[in-house]
Amino acid sequence: MSKKVMPTPFWQGQSFEIQTEDKKIFYTQFAGEKNGELYIQRPQDKKNMYMNILRGVPVVVFFFDIEEEGLFTFKTNIYILPDGIAYLEKPDPEQIEKAQRRRFFRVKIGVPMTLELPDQKTSSNTIELFTHNISGGGVAFLHPKKITETGDKVSGILQLKTPNFQSDVRFDAKVISIVKTEHDVFRIALEFLKMKEPERADIIKFCMFKQVELRNKLKNDRM
Template sequence: MSNQAKKVEFWNNQLIELHTYDKEIYMTQIMADVNDLFIIQRPVNNNNTFMPVTDGFPITVYFHDQQQGLCTFDSTICLYKNKLAVVRPAMDAIKKAHRRRFFRVPVETEVSLSTLPADNQEAEPYGTYVTHDLSGGGLSFLCPHKLEEGELVAGSLQLDTARSRKSIAFTGKIINNVKIRNKRYKVSLEFTEVKEAVRSDIIRFCNFKQIELRNKLRNYSLE
């Protein structure tokens, strides 16, 4: 067993991404580790659509490890006592993900948006919102109304931890609007212009939030 494999850790409530062979991406959480199976919540994609699941369905799993960063392994989904489960991999089957991937993390932080100003024109503010999730590639937030899909916007994102406060600027594009409860919309935004140093700050912030969640929950077990 490699040293890398020994360091990989799984924990209850850990976020994981499931990728299908047709390149659909779904988010879920590990709820328990039973008989070499990870019991998971029903996976859902960015449009709030549940993953269609059959026993033995093949998937590729991505997750963030504190020591190794983004890691991946191939597995299958199965049914265990009427619950969905992912077959736990052998430790030497877990690989560090080398291709560029941005792992989405549920994070509530402030984001302010405005129109992208044209020449000799001032930007018009859209408003300030609270993020629903965040990654190095973009974010989503809840909004009382739709925003125009495909529109470019200027934004400011607040990255606050117990040790630091930082506001970063970006340009993004509205990707889609998904209607959810209480007549609100989950609006997805993709970063189109962001300095790589700034993107690294965002990724570090997401990783910090993952570790923070792990440390809060590591002494609790969900059955």
Template sequence: MLPKINDLVFIQVASADKKETEKECKSRIADDEEDFYLIEIPIEVGSGRMKRLFVGDELSVYFLTDNGVKNYFNTYVLGYADDVVQLVRIRKPDPEAITKIQRRNFLRVVAELELAVKLKDGTRFVAYTDDVGGGGVSFLCDGKFKLTEGDQLYCWLLIPYKNGSIEHAPFEAEVVRTKSLENGRTLVMLKFASISDMERQKIIRYCFERQFDFRNR
């Protein structure tokens, strides 16, 4: 069962910031196309504030059936459309992917990819990601690099695809959180601060390839 035009949908947006991820928004399906839905700009439940969505944002969505059962699916933002008001285009899920159990892994996948990092003071180093997603990445680095919440980084991610091609995705990111590990290394969690739609789509494509691999193991 898929949601229909005028159905209410409730949305949580993937973020490296747990508080942001836990915020629930509501929207309404305005149009239904073959591969995507157009939804109204989401409104945060409680505050009534409009929630700005960006291309590539990963969403956990649920809608209610007539008997009140919650049906969940994961999707992501494809773009926008202008009608009387601006609408958000999201990927329509496969009906088989809809479940009554909420899944919180979104489209973020575990992946060890090479990441070139440049700090504001000009320091450069190469690290390897711990996971990647359409909203950000986390990576492991030597503890000597003293990174703190709010730091701005300039990064270049090396992305290998299943067909053998390799892409580079440059972006600016903000440190959301760091965690010191027992082996002296540091886990650094980033959210994208500035990334082009094209570069974000490269990362999302990689995530979907990885998800497909995991499902078929």
């Protein structure tokens, strides 16, 4: 891997992907920096389960760098405070490297989605909703009712749109987790099945655009 000497500063809301020593993947967002520590939201896996954090556990972090337009990585340790706030040790610039392998980067964003459920679940098996997060590997959404079961096969359409790009991506997926949140709504996670690479590429491109859009918005708000 080639070294990146001067990384772009991390920014609030930036998506991080965390890999543990046993290759488990968790997703989070950067929340702020203080005293050389990178504070993050409590990491969750693709089944919406929280990461069990032991003090000073080694992890590998992946993030998308907007200026360099590429995926980068660094090794660090993760910690959790008694109040449940998680943070990472900040890496030195020379510790950040360009990642060579492809990853499905997850972004928290509401995207219009049409979802077709198994016939027996509702009187109408087609519903319109918004995603809770999206990546090249799957999506999650929130719903006040448990409208499906883990293992169910569903299909749908994601409506991706930017000022210079629009794509209606059809997909087949499997329900991989259903979690009732503290707000008494269900967070349902889907994993794409046999998605064609052009459709997956559209989703990845959309996710990267939304990261750039969020960073630019935050920058303009501070001006």
